[in-house]
Amino acid sequence: MAMSSQVRTVIELFCTILQQNNVSCIRAEMLRQAKYNKDSATSSMWKLLFDLITFCKSEDNKITPQNAKDEVLYVKTELQKFGYLSCRLSVLPPDMSSGSRELLLALGWLLHQQKVFDKIMSRRSDPLHQPLRNFVKLNVDSPEPLNTNALGDAIFKLPPRDAIQQQLMLCNKLHLACRRLHSFSQELRCLTHKIHQYTQGVSLQTELNHLTPLEVYLLRHPESLKQMMFELEKDNLELENLFSWKATEHVFWEWMQSVLNLHIQESATIDKKISRTEEVHLSLPTNIAKEIVSIRSSVREFIFHHESEIERLDQLLLEKIIKCTFSYRRNDHKLAFLSCWDFNILISFQKIAPSEIHVLASQVDSELTQLAGRLRHCGRGWDFTSDDMSSSDGTVTSIEPSSAALSDGFSKKSRPKFTPQSEKGIKAVKLESLQQEVTKERQLLEQRIKQLETQLKQLQLDTLAKLQTCLVTDPNIICIQPRGLKQLLNN
Amino acid sequence: MSVITLQLGQCGNQVGEQTFSTLIDDVYSKSIGVSSQDNHDYIQTCLSTFFSQPESKSRDGSFDLPKARAVLVDMETKAVAQSLQQARKSGKWSYCPEQWYSQKRGSGNNWAYGYCVHGPRSQDDIMNLVRREVEKCDRLGGFINFLSLAGGTGSGVGAFVTQSLRDEYPFSFIVNQVVWPYSTGEVIVQNYNAVLTLSHLYDTADAILVMENDSLHKICSQLLNIKNISFRDINKVIAHKMTSVLQPSLAADLGTKHTCDLGYIVERLTPHPQHKLLTVKNIPQMSDIAKEFSTYQWPGLLKNLRQMLIADSPMEEGINWEVKPATRTESGHTCFNRSISTLLVLRGKETLSLDASMFSDPNIYAPWVPQDLASCVFRQPRWFCGYEKAATLVGNSSASVKPLNKIIDKAWNMFASRAYVHQYLKHGLTEEDFLDSFVSLEKVIDSYTKL
Numbered sequence: 023m024a025m026s027s028q029v030r031t032v033i034e035l036f037c038t039i040l041q042q043n044n045v046s047c048i049r050a051e052m053l054r055q056a057k058y059n060k061d062s063a064t065s066s067m068w069k070l071l072f073d074l075i076t077f078c079k080s081e082d083n084k085i086t087p088q089n090a091k092d093e094v095l096y097v098k099t100e101l102q103k104f105g106y107l108s109c110r111l112s113v114l115p116p117d118m119s120s121g122s123r124e125l126l127l128a129l130g131w132l133l134h135q136q137k138v139f140d141k142i143m144s145r146r147s148d149p150l151h152q153p154l155r156n157f158v159k160l161n162v163d164s165p166e167p168l169n170t171n172a173l174g175d176a177i178f179k180l181p182p183r184d185a186i187q188q189q190l191m192l193c194n195k196l197h198l199a200c201r202r203l204h205s206f207s208q209e210l211r212c213l214t215h216k217i218h219q220y221t222q223g224v225s226l227q228t229e230l231n232h233l234t235p236l237e238v239y240l241l242r243h244p245e246s247l248k249q250m251m252f253e254l255e256k257d258n259l260e261l262e263n264l265f266s267w268k269a270t271e272h273v274f275w276e277w278m279q280s281v282l283n284l285h286i287q288e289s290a291t292i293d294k295k296i297s298r299t300e301e302v303h304l305s306l307p308t309n310i311a312k313e314i315v316s317i318r319s320s321v322r323e324f325i326f327h328h329e330s331e332i333e334r335l336d337q338l339l340l341e342k343i344i345k346c347t348f349s350y351r352r353n354d355h356k357l358a359f360l361s362c363w364d365f366n367i368l369i370s371f372q373k374i375a376p377s378e379i380h381v382l383a384s385q386v387d388s389e390l391t392q393l394a395g396r397l398r399h400c401g402r403g404w405d406f407t408s409d410d411m412s413s414s415d416g417t418v419t420s421i422e423p424s425s426a427a428l429s430d431g432f433s434k435k436s437r438p439k440f441t442p443q444s445e446k447g448i449k450a451v452k453l454e455s456l457q458q459e460v461t462k463e464r465q466l467l468e469q470r471i472k473q474l475e476t477q478l479k480q481l482q483l484d485t486l487a488k489l490q491t492c493l494v495t496d497p498n499i500i501c502i503q504p505r506g507l508k509q510l511l512n513n
Numbered sequence: 514m515s516v517i518t519l520q521l522g523q524c525g526n527q528v529g530e531q532t533f534s535t536l537i538d539d540v541y542s543k544s545i546g547v548s549s550q551d552n553h554d555y556i557q558t559c560l561s562t563f564f565s566q567p568e569s570k571s572r573d574g575s576f577d578l579p580k581a582r583a584v585l586v587d588m589e590t591k592a593v594a595q596s597l598q599q600a601r602k603s604g605k606w607s608y609c610p611e612q613w614y615s616q617k618r619g620s621g622n623n624w625a626y627g628y629c630v631h632g633p634r635s636q637d638d639i640m641n642l643v644r645r646e647v648e649k650c651d652r653l654g655g656f657i658n659f660l661s662l663a664g665g666t667g668s669g670v671g672a673f674v675t676q677s678l679r680d681e682y683p684f685s686f687i688v689n690q691v692v693w694p695y696s697t698g699e700v701i702v703q704n705y706n707a708v709l710t711l712s713h714l715y716d717t718a719d720a721i722l723v724m725e726n727d728s729l730h731k732i733c734s735q736l737l738n739i740k741n742i743s744f745r746d747i748n749k750v751i752a753h754k755m756t757s758v759l760q761p762s763l764a765a766d767l768g769t770k771h772t773c774d775l776g777y778i779v780e781r782l783t784p785h786p787q788h789k790l791l792t793v794k795n796i797p798q799m800s801d802i803a804k805e806f807s808t809y810q811w812p813g814l815l816k817n818l819r820q821m822l823i824a825d826s827p828m829e830e831g832i833n834w835e836v837k838p839a840t841r842t843e844s845g846h847t848c849f850n851r852s853i854s855t856l857l858v859l860r861g862k863e864t865l866s867l868d869a870s871m872f873s874d875p876n877i878y879a880p881w882v883p884q885d886l887a888s889c890v891f892r893q894p895r896w897f898c899g900y901e902k903a904a905t906l907v908g909n910s911s912a913s914v915k916p917l918n919k920i921i922d923k924a925w926n927m928f929a930s931r932a933y934v935h936q937y938l939k940h941g942l943t944e945e946d947f948l949d950s951f952v953s954l955e956k957v958i959d960s961y962t963k964l
Contacts, residue, residue, distance in 0.1 A: 176883070184881035187785070191853075195784035195886070198719070201684045202776040209514075209652030216651075 030054075032273045039267055042260045043142050046073035056122035057281050059288075065118040067125035068093060071132065075100045078136045080145075091116045106131055123285055130278040139271075143264060149253040154235045157250070335393050342389055514774045515650035516562050516759075517643065518583040518657050521674060522667020523592040524692050525659035526585055528748050530596040532659070533581050535752040536563055537605045539760060539898045546862060546896040555895050558761040558772060564606060565649050578607045582649070584642045585613035586674065588620050588631050588666045612646065614638050620665030624706040625940035627669020628713075635670070636677055643678065655686030655775040657759075658718075660710075663694035663703035668710035672717075679717040686776045689718040690755065693725040693916060702933050704924035705947075711917070712950035715957060720783045722791045723913050724751050728827030735830050737800045753898065754793040757905040758858055762891035773891050781856055781889045782909050787960045788853045790913040794821050795905040796829050804899060811867055814904050818857075819871055825850035825912040838876040851964040852878050852910035857890045859904050860897035867892070872906075879964040911961040921954055 034050040041047050048070045055063035072093055079100070087093040094116045101111065111128055114121040132138065149157075177185050214235055221233035233241075240246055493499055520529035540559050545552050560566055564579035581600070585593045585608065593615045600607050614635060620627040647653055656678055660671035671689070678687055691710070694703045714721055729750050733742045737750075764773040771777075783789050796818050797809055817829050824836040836849045857872050873888045897903045928934065928947055938944070 180881055187879070188881040188883065190787070191785040191882070191886070194786045195780060198686075198776070198780040198784065201686065202774075202780060204684050205514075205652050205654070205776065212651045 028270075028273055029277045032267075032270045033277070035263060035267055035270070036274060039139075039142065039260075039263050040070075040073075042263065043146070045077045045138075045142065046070050053126065056126040057277075057284065059121075059123040061120045061122065063122040064120060064125065065090070067122050067129070068097060068118050071097045071101075071125060071129060074129070074132055074136075074138060075104075078104075078132070078138065078141065090118050094118065101128060101132070104132070104135060106135075123281065126281055127278075127285060130275075130281070139264070139267065146260075149250065149257050150236070151234075152236065154239055157236055157246075157253075158239065335396060339390070339393055342386070514562055514652050514654035515565075515582055516654045516657055516775050517646045517650070518563070518581065518659065519643070519674065519678075520583060520585045520587075520596065521658060521660040521671040522587055522664050523589070524661035524664060524744075525667045525671065526587055526592040526596045527744065528690070528692065528751050529583060529585070529659040530599050531745070531748040531752040532755050533563065533583070533600065533606060534603055535749070535756045535898070536760070537579075537603070539756055541605065542896070542899055544896050544899050544901075546901070547894050552895060555761055555893075562654065562761070562774075563759075565609075578605065580607055580609045582646055583608060583612065584639065584646060586615070586635075586639055586666075586670065588616040588618060588627070588670065590615045590617070609646075612642055614642060620669055622663070622665045622700050622702060622706070623936055623940065624665055624669040624672075624702075624709045625937040625942040627665045627667075627671075628673050628709070629669075629941040631666065632670050632673030632677075636673070639674055640677055640681060643681070647682070653682065653685055655688060655719075655779070656682075657775070658687065658689045660689065661692040661694070662707035662710050663692075663698055663700050664706065668706045672710050672713040675714060675717045686779045687718045688720045688722060688775060688779065689714050690722040690724065690751075692751070693723055693727075695726045695730070696916075696919060702927075702936070704920050704927065705933070705937070707920050708924045708950050708954060709947070712953045715789060715953060718789065719779045720791055721789050722755075722793065722907075723916075724754070724793070725827070725916055727916075732798060732828050736798050736828055739800075750798070753798070754795055754905070757795050757860065757897055757903060758793060758856075758907055760860075760893070760897065762858055762860070762893035764889065764891050778856060778907070781886075782854050782907060784886065785853055785909075787957065788909055790917075790957075790961070791907055791909050792912045793905060793907050794818065794827065795903065796821070797900065797903065798828065801899075809902050811863065811902060814902060815867075815869065815871060818904050818906050822852065822855065822872075822906055822908055822910065823849045823877060825910070825915075838874065849877070850908075850910050850912050852887075852908050853882060853964070854878070854886065854909045855888045856907040857888065857904065858893070858907070859890065860893045860895065861900060861902040862894070862896075863902075864892045864894055911964055914958055914961045917954065917958060921951065921958070925951060 030050065033053050037048050037050050037053075046069070048066055052063045052066040052070075056067050068090075072087075075097060087096055094114070098112055098114075106128060108124070108128065110124050111121075114124060177188060180188060217235050217238055218232040221238065222231060224233055225231055226233065226237055240250060518529055518532075520526040536559060540556050547555070560579050564581055566579050567577035585596060587593045593613050597608055597613065616631065616635065620631055658671060658675055658678075660667035662668050675687060675689060678685070691714070694700065694707065700706070711721070726747065729747045730742060732750050733739045733746050737746070739746050758778070759775075762773055764771060764777060782791055796814055797807070799807060817832065820826070820832050820834060820836075821829065823838055824833040826832045838849050855872055857869055859867055859869070869888075869890045872890070873884065875882075875884055875887070878884075878887045928951075934944065934947070937947075
């Protein structure tokens with residue numbers, strides 16, 4: 023009984039805090055009813071959730087939903103945006119007829135996930151630091167909100183030319199009003215500065231060296247101190263409430279736990295009742311499919327667009343190489359095997375002076391680097407600079423072992439100039455050479471393993487011998503040896 | 514709030530000086546009709562707006578005279594010196610000693626010389642003077658520039674300075690008070706000057722207050738019974754009109770009462786960027802002798818004033834009462850003076866409870882003007898310049914189209930034969946500039962006639 027009365031006071035405290043901080047206005051009774059899934063509490067729970075969501079999003083201009091349906095839809099979508107993806111919440115009826123416990127659970131989640139009470143505390147302001155115009159409540163009737171709908175209707179009734187004129191006029195008037203506002207804010211700043219200047223050296227706050235406009239006002243109007251006192255007391259009370267909430271928060275969460283337990287117990291029966299007609303889904307941008315398609319087509323276009331350029335570059339490269347080959351075909355040395363991106367060309371040069379090779383190679387190299395750069399620029403990766411086309415000592419080296427084998431083969435031919443090969447043939451030759459390489463490597467590895475094994479054996483024998491001598495010299499040592507070792511010794 | 518006044522050219526300096534002395538005369542007027550506390554507030558508001566007051570007593574213990582927040586500019590020394598001297602002689606107010614700028618040689622009634630030569634040459638100095646004034650203000654309410662359209666300095670340098678003000682203070686309110694030349698003017702190129710000035714001001718100023726010499730002359734001869742009318746008499750009428758608008762008054766807007774400022778006047782009167790021409794009509798206006806023997810009733814005054822607006826009559830005598838707001842000719846044109854917006858300033862007895870609903874009649878406004886933006890009323894129970902009751906109406910209406918049309922026609926006829934154009938071209942203006950000005954003013958006329 024004591025526990026339940028404690029729960030009641032904590033929930034009441036919860037409601038008071040929400041009310042005092044202008045978040046929402048709800049009775050504790052509603053939360054109690056929501057625990058037992060009473061339908062009478064549903065609409066107030068929706069309202070509470072709506073208020074809390076607008077508070078969390080800190081929207082100054084509170085949207086006021088036109089009807090219950092809009093409010094439900096708003097709460098559902100916003101909760102999903104926060105990350106509360108409960109299926110049961112999303113299927114609650116839009117007429118606010120049932121499902122208060124579901125909402126209560128959502129409330130618990132929202133309170134924790136959005137750190138609502140931390141937000142409340144951080145948004146509190148101290149009466150002593152409020153702006154002067156908040157403290158001095160002038161007897162000004164707040165202007166009636168303009169009926170924008172009526173204004174809009176009036177515009178639509180006008181002929182288009184007049185409507186434009188009116189829009190122009192309203193727009194310019196707004197512009198002028200903004201200018202006035204700007205000048206007023208400048209004046210406010212200027213006068214505040216004057217107050218600070220004239221009260222230099224006097225201060226009521228340790229961190230300032232002057233009085234604030236509010237303090238000057240209080241000093242000049244002692245009767246307003248009463249109002250300040252009242253505001254401070256009110257502030258104190260609110261802070262005390264928040265303090266005791268921090269102390270007794272756990273009771274609230276324990277109660278929430280009991281709600282959850284109840285929910286789990288009864289969920290089986292509830293699930294049957296749910297109709298899936300009103301489900302609200304987190305809305306994806308509607309045009310996302312179109313966007314994907316359009317991006318895809320643009321990528322394709324881009325590739326097509328640059329395809330011709332790449333082909334042209336390839337062609338240029340080929341021509342260049344052929345030219346080089348023809349002009350130096352008298353040379354004895356085989357120069358290189360050029361592996362190109364989508365075709366392989368074998369070139370061998372004969373009888374070429376080292377200096378000529380050098381010049382040629384560097385020429386080709388720079389040419390290729392340029393082309394490669396342009397290709398890379400088009401998005402086709404190919405780093406040509408790594409290929410050692412120009413060897414400094416003039417002797418030409420082959421690029422890779424497999425190609426070395428190939429170039430060997432071709433250099434023996436009678437007319438060793440430019441010999442394009444079918445791709446298949448080149449592949450076959452490549453494969454063969456690779457296999458050779460692999461077997462060679464394997465043999466080498468096998469040899470190495472044998473060597474290591476013998477080394478290991480020798481090491482073990484040495485250690486055993488040392489152990490034996492130790493045993494012989496010192497009679498105090500008792501040695502227990504594994505059987506395997508003995509065998510080893512015997513061997 | 515403070516309003517800074519720029520007096521440009523000979524005419525501008527004379528009108529400006531006259532306006533300040535009328536302001537001061539009204540402030541120290543004997544017949545006030547309100548409590549001394551209210552009167553004190555009124556005086557303080559006026560003085561802080563148009564004058565800067567010394568904060569401490571001078572050495573002999575007396576307060577210094579209020580100093581006008583003004584910058585005097587002319588390319589000749591005569592007018593400036595005269596203004597300074599007049600102010601000093603009054604013994605009630607003065608100009609700041611260093612806040613003037615003048616040169617040895619005038620602009621010779623050549624707009625191009627003022628705009629293209631004098632303007633850029635003296636820009637830095639003038640803007641420095643303006644900045645000094647601006648730094649004295651807590652809040653810059655705006656600028657009022659006094660200038661005439663006919664001459665060379667006021668119009669040419671005036672247009673240039675207005676543009677510089679707009680560049681330097683883009684968020685300020687700039688109101689230009691222009692004096693429209695006599696239709697039978699003494700300056701042969703006055704129409705060129707007027708066209709060039711107006712088209713430039715239309716781009717930079719927020720509002721253009723038009724004072725027509727012809728109608729002012731009529732007021733002097735018929736209402737004030739002056740035989741030999743001098744410029745000083747005309748300037749007095751201008752100053753009277755300006756003061757009756759600018760002196761402190763209360764505006765009731767959306768349930769709040771606040772002292773009106775220049776920005777508010779601009780916001781209410783020229784909300785449409787294509788309609789900036791304002792005319793001022795006031796009632797009653799009479800010589801000081803007649804004032805003592807006359808009494809007026811509010812309903813009669815307001816009725817006259819309304820008809821003055823509709824029939825576009827400069828004064829209360831000879832109003833055409835035949836014009837009715839609903840009449841339209843067969844071609845769809847209105848034969849009465851249609852408005853965008855009006856501002857009614859009521860000063861004197863019983864003003865706080867006066868009903869001014871006859872000015873919010875939607876029939877006298879363009880059909881697209883929202884009803885609540887069309888008219889607005891400022892009230893001030895204090896008497897104005899010794900008048901027990903005084904009403905002023907500032908209208909943004911098609912009234913200015915007729916004189917503007919005349920000026921453009923004359924200028925165009927001259928331009929068609931390229932008369933005197935070379936005088937302008939030799940100072941850097943081009944014929945395209947002329948054409949642009951014509952086009953932009955034709956646009957203004959067009960938008961006013963289509964109301």
